[in-house]
Amino acid sequence: MxxxxxxxxxxxxxxxxxxxxxxxxxxxxxxxxxxxxxxxxxxxxxxxxxxxxxxxxxxxxxxxxxVGGETVDGGSNGGGRSSPDIGFQGLVDGGEDPGGEANVAVFDGGYDLDDQTDQHPCAQLCRRPQRVVCGLDFLADEADCVATCVGRLGQMLPAAQQAWLRCGLERCQAGEPVDCHPSHFMGPQGSQDCLEAALLRQRCEPKRFEPLWRDLWECEAWRSPQDQVxxxxxxxxxxxxxxxxxxxxxxxxxxxxxxxxxxxxxxxxxxxxxxxxxxxxxxxxxxxxxxxxxxxxxxxxxxxxxxxxxxxxxxxxxxxxxxxxxxSPVDAMPLADPCREACGRCGADSALCAEHCVALRQSLSERQSLDFSTCLARSRCDGDWPLEGCLGEVLPQIVSDCASFEAALSGQCAGSGTDALAEAPQVRRLQCALSGLRSGLMTGPQLNDCLARVGCFDDPVDRCLRGRSP
Structure with missing residues (x-):
């Protein structure tokens, strides 16, 4: 060809x-x-x-x-926001906006988290024997169940808290289990648009094993880079x-x-x-x-x-x-490809470097991609891959926000005995550059807030870097 x-x-x-x-x-x-x-x-x-x-x-x-019928996994409040017809103007900076505060997911499951009686939703959940078949087996210890449940709620934002409780208290049935593991409900603030899409999917599939918030995150991952129109x-x-x-x-x-x-x-x-x-x-x-x-x-x-x-x-x-x-991307590259040449100078990890390089390049506009490759051509591999430095020339705010997240992650989770730092730092920062940070799902400060909320023991990289292509 x-x-x-x-x-x-x-x-x-x-x-x-x-x-x-x-x-x-x-x-x-x-x-x-x-x-x-x-x-x-x-x-x-x-x-x-x-x-x-x-x-x-x-x-x-x-x-x-x-659509107007009874919801399977709870109700929502508010409506989605239509996007304008923005055309394809060479994909200059200033792309789509996921909606900001006007499009924040609002979900009311009707649960009172301030209840001080034995009717607190966590107390109700801990009385349900079905919980062990719905991804909630960590609540099996009755002595610590309520405290553990309350602690998990603290790792979620309000809408996700209500959705998780609805999952465990209403969706979870012994004969028709659903995956209510709290990890699905952790992350940044989702959008009302994707909540509506997720609710539709749950209504269409009333026996669906995947929970509402997992469907919301899948929807958020469809968004395009915000830096392009x-x-x-x-x-x-x-x-x-x-x-x-x-x-x-x-x-x-x-x-x-x-x-x-x-x-x-x-x-x-x-x-x-x-x-x-x-x-x-x-x-x-x-x-x-x-x-x-x-x-x-x-x-x-x-x-x-x-x-x-x-x-x-x-x-x-x-x-x-x-x-x-x-x-694979590397096998298909010509020898003169900028990603292959730049990463080829990086030793044993050159193939992995090249794969990340291609993924980053293809997420860019044509102009950004040209500038990125021009930078790669003059780069040197001094211990770290040259990708982050060159990406910083075309997306400086993204690189800065991802560096801030990495610094917060390392400071918070070093010595925690968890797998939060299992990946190499440069790999995590590149994953960050393809996350919802690019689509506008979250900002840099919101990403760091997510880390502080989720903590080190529940894979904060995966939980907070939502909106990524798998």
Whole structure:
């Protein structure tokens, strides 16, 4: 497959020199979309081309009472906020806003945490024998149960506290267990949009094992990088908040609606119409790739996948290769790729460095990616990978916030005897750079507040760095 100038660049801003960006890179996004259908979405970049998309969905309506019916996992208060049509203006700084304080998740399970009687929700929970089958076996010791329960509540924000209690006191049944482990409910402040989407999913699947807040976090992970405009993650989340169809049909309808709100919609239709002829799942993967979902999908990834699909024409094996690579990012890279060259100077960890490098690069805009690679070309590997320093040239606030989180984590958890510091510091900081910090799910101070709240014994990196692509 040859590397050639893309045929379509509508809404992508002016042409810039790509240099080594015609290189192959790859990353993997594994997503459970809507049960019973699970999508493993793998994005590759194996040449150059443009971008586009189309496809239609069947409409499965919500059973028994619709969206307005009784909720399975609790109730919410407030409504989602629609995202504006921002187009695709070269993805300059100033992208989507998850909603700020106006879009904070509000959940009222009706539980009084100030109750001083034996009706305190923790006392009620500790009287339930079913708790041991719902991920709450750590509450098995009756002597310490209430104190342990209250301590766990202290690791959560108010809406999550109510949702956790609802899970343990109402959803948890001996014959139909649900995973109420408190770790699912820890993290930064979620959005009302994603709470509405999660509530819909729970209503559609009343016997669902996964808890409400896990579905909320999965929704938050669809958001695009906030430092770029023209990507569809925020609009996708807003659509899911108001969806009425269950299952993959509702998810797919929102994909189509999100595509149609982008300036690139006709380009997306054109390219992905060919992918759809290879099968509906291939067409769906194409749509997800070019709409630009998750913090890992910046303009650079959208451009690379689009160029690959355009070069593939209507050849299904090549189209599937663009969307489902059979090789790792490092194996697919040309020798002259900036990530491969820069990381190749870093010794034994060069392959891991290169994988992180590609993931970071593809989360950037085209302009940011070019600046990032230019920095890599002049970098040196002096003990640490050069990635963080070069990322700081294009996203200084993100790098600063992640460094602050790492410093707080090290200071709080060093010597704690936990696995909080199991990963290398540079790996944690790069994970941070692809977290909800990029999408605006949380700010740097909110990230540090989460760490202080969760503590060292419950994997604070995983709990607080929500909104990450897996």
């Amino acid at each position: 040859s590397c050639r100038r893309p045929l379509i660049r509508r809404g992508l801003g002016r042409e810039v020199a790509h240099g080594s960006f015609c290189a192959v890179g790859a990353t993997v996004l594994n997503w459970v979309v809507m049960r019973p259908l699970s999508i493993s979405f793998l994005l590759v970049v194996s040449a150059c081309a443009a971008e586009d998309l189309a496809v239609t969905a069947e409409n499965q309506r919500i059973p028994d009472g619709g 023209g990507l569809g993650g925020g609009q996708m989340v807003a659509c899911m908040a108001g969806a009425e169809a269950c299952g993959f049909a509702g998810f797919y309808q929102c994909l189509v609606e999100t595509r149609d709100r982008l300036e690139r919609r006709e380009d997306i239709r054109q390219v992905c119409a060919q992918a759809e002829r290879c099968g509906p799942e291939v067409g769906g993967h194409c749509l997800m790739a070019l709409v630009g979902l998750t913090t890992a999908s910046g303009e650079q990834r959208v451009l690379e996948v689009g160029r690959c699909l355009e070069a593939a024409g209507g050849h299904c094996p090549d189209i599937q290769h663009c969307l489902q690579p059979a090789v």
